[in-house]
Amino acid sequence: METKQYDWVDLYKEFSHLLLGFRRQREELITKVEKIFKDTGISMPTLDKDNQITDIDPFTIFGLFNKSSMKESNRLKIIESVAETFGVQADIPTSFDSVPVLNNQNATFYDYVGERGESDIEELWDLFETAMKYADNPTEGNRKVLSKYFDLVINKKGNGNSKVTMALYWIAPDSFLNLDQRNSWYIYESGKIPGKVVSSLPKIESKIPSAKYFEIINILLSYLNSGECSLKDFKELSFEAWRYSEEVNQKIKDDKTTRDEKGAGLADEDVDTVHYWIYSPGDGAVKWEDFYRQNVMGIGWSRIGDLTQYTSKDEMKVAMKEKIDPSKPYRNAAHATWQFANEMKPGDIVFVKKGMHQLIGRGIVKSDYFFDSSIDSDYSNFREMNWTDNYIDEPKDHPGQAVMKTLTDITSYTDYVEKLITLFEKDEDNDEVEVPDISYPLYDKKRFLDEVYMDEDKYNTLVGLVKTKKNVILQGAPGVGKTYAAKRLAYSMMGVKDQERVMMIQFHQSYSYEDFIEGFRPTSAGEGFEIKKGSFYNFCKKAADDLDNDYFFIIDEINRGNLSKIFGELFMLIENDKRGNALQLLYSDEKFSVPKNLHIIGMMNTADRSLAMLDYALRRRFAFFEMKPGFESEGFRNYRMSLNSKEFNNLINTIDNLNGVITADESLGEGFCIGHSYFCELREISNSMLSNIVEYELIPLLKEYWFDEPLKIKDWTNYLRGAIK
Incomplete structure (x- = not known):
C-alpha cells in the first residue's frame, strides 16, 4: 500500500x-x-x-x-x-x-x-x-x-x-x-x-x-x-518538530554513547560488573524444583509474548494492561520483566527465596534471555542457569524480611548482599562456588592521554608519585578534570578498566570515622548496637586478599571532611613505609593495617574559599599534584582542530587571556584558573551551546571571583560574549 x-x-x-x-x-x-x-x-x-x-x-x-x-x-x-x-x-x-x-x-x-x-x-x-x-x-x-x-x-x-x-x-x-x-x-x-x-x-x-x-x-x-x-x-x-526533535534526541544519545565509550563520569558502560538478584520462582516457589532440575530460571507474563518485542518498560506495562487486566498498574511487574530480559547478564548471582522469610537456592546466570512457550504454558521467559545450591528441604532463614517482588536487583545493598553470601558459604569439605571470570576492557597510557588532556611528561610524573608515595592529592581549579582523571589514572596503572579494584567516595562535613573505618550502628532488628565496618576498612581487606594486583581508593572533595576525625589512627598507617604495620582499632578488638597494594587518590578544589586547609600531619603523608587547564595539551589541540569552529577557537583564546589575568590577580592566583572541562565532549558547535557555557557557567564564576570589582566583571563579560559573535 x-x-x-x-x-x-x-x-x-x-x-x-x-x-x-x-x-x-x-x-x-x-x-x-x-x-x-x-x-x-x-x-x-x-x-x-x-x-x-x-x-x-x-x-x-x-x-x-x-x-x-x-x-x-x-x-x-x-x-x-x-x-x-x-x-x-x-x-x-x-x-x-x-x-x-x-x-x-x-x-x-x-x-x-x-x-x-x-x-x-x-x-x-x-x-x-x-x-x-x-x-x-x-x-x-x-x-x-x-x-x-x-x-x-x-x-x-x-x-x-x-x-x-x-x-x-x-x-x-x-x-x-x-x-x-x-x-x-x-x-x-x-x-x-x-x-x-x-x-x-x-x-x-x-x-x-x-x-x-x-x-x-x-x-x-x-x-x-x-x-x-x-x-x-x-x-x-x-x-x-517531531522529526527534528528525534534528530536532536539521537544526537544526545550518540553523545552519551561516545562519553560512555570513553568512560565518562564515574560509571563506565564498557566495564562489566557482577550484579546480585533475589528471585522467587512462582508463588510459594512452586516452580523451584522444576527450574532446578532443568537448570533454568523463568518468569511469568507469557500472555504478553516474547519480551524482546518491547522497547521500553512502558510498552510492557501497556501490553499487560491490554492482555491481562486494564485496572492494574503493573509498575513493579513491568520493571522486573524488563530487568529479566534486558539488564540481567551471564555471570550474575541469583539468590532464590520462598515467601519473604526463607532462602532455598543460589545460582549463576549462564545465558541471555530467551522465549520458549514449549517448556511451560505459564512460564515462557527463561535464562539458562548453573544452580549451585538447593536448600528446599532445609531452607535457610532470610535475614529480616525479603521484598515481595518476583525479581529484584540487590547489588547496591552491599551489607545485605554480604549477609546472603555468608549464608551460602560452602562447608570446609566442599569447594567454593566460583564466579565466572570477567573480561575487562584494556586501558593504557595512550587512552588516558587521549581522554584527560594532560601532557605525557606530567602523566609520567603523576604515575611515579602514586607508585612511590602511595597517597596523592590532585588539586586544582574547577573544571581541570580532577574527578574525571582520577578513575582513569587508576585504570591506566592497572592496564584494565576493573571497577572491582577501584572505589570512590566523597567526603563531606558529616562524614566520620564510623563511616570510614568502623563504628557502632543499630542492629537490623533494632534490639541493640553492633560494630559495622566502614568503606575504607572493607576495601583494605579486599585489597589485602589480592596482593598481586593494585587497588585504588579515590576520595572526592577530600578537604570537605574533618580529616583528623575521619582518619583517626590511620594517620600513621597510610604512610608508604608504614604499610603492613598493624594498630589496634578504636572500637573492635582487632589489629588493622593498610596493604601495600592500595593507593589513595584524593581530589581538592583550590578555588573554594570556604574550605579549610588540610591538617599538616595529613599533608605530610600526601604528595600534591597540581592539575592545570589542559588547553595546550596535544589531546586538547587535536580535539580543538576536529571541531573546526572559529567561534570555539575565539572563545578558547579569550579564556587563555582571562586565565593570565586570574593568575596575576593577588586575591586569586593560578588555583582559580578556568579549566578545559567546561568545553569538552562537544560533538558539534553552535552559538547557542557556546552562549550557554558563557552565560550560565563562566560569567557566574567571574561574579564569584570578582564580587567586589564590578567593572572587571563587566569587561570580561563583554569579552566572552564578543568572542562567540
Missing part, C-alpha cells in the same frame, strides 16, 4: 462531523465504543470508575486511537472498526505523520464519576462543537464563543495546553495548533523559528488563556504564509 503523508486528516475530519451527531445520543455512542473493542479483541481502557461508563465526550473517543505506546497494528484495528461502526467513508490512513498522542496515564478529558462536575462533559461537547464551527467559518463571533469553552475546559483538573490543543488539532489541523512538548520546544527553543517571530509570541503558560493561544496561532500562520518558511501549515510544522 502506498503511504500518503497526512492522509489521516480526511478520516479524522469526517469522523468529527459524524460524532457531533451523537451529542444527544450518548448512550448509543457508548454502546458503539464498547462494540469497537469487543469486535477488535483489544482490551478497552478504563474510561470511568470500575469501567462503568455513564457518559463520554468526543475528545476522549479520539484519544482511544491516539495514545503513546499503542502499537500501530492495534491503532489501525480500532480505526477500521470505527470506520465500519460509524459509517466513515474516508480511506483508512496509511500514515500518522504529525499526529500527536496522549499519555496513557491521562487519556480521558474528564474525571471519573463522583469527582467531576455536573457540566464537565457537556462543556467538552460545547468546545468540540464550537471548534468545528470556527474551523468551518473562522469569524470573530465564532472565535469568541469558542474561547469561552476553551478557557473552561483547559482549566479543568487533568487538562492543560498539550492535551486540549492536541484535541483541537485532531479535529481541525489547519485551524488549530498543537502545543504539546515537542511543538512548544520547536517553536520557542530549537532555534529553527526566527528570533523576531519567537520574540513576538506570548510566553507559554501551563494553562494558556484562549486570547494568547489565538495570538500564537495568528502570528505563526502569518509566518508560515509569508514565504520566509519552507513549512506551509501546522501539519508540516508538527511533523518537522
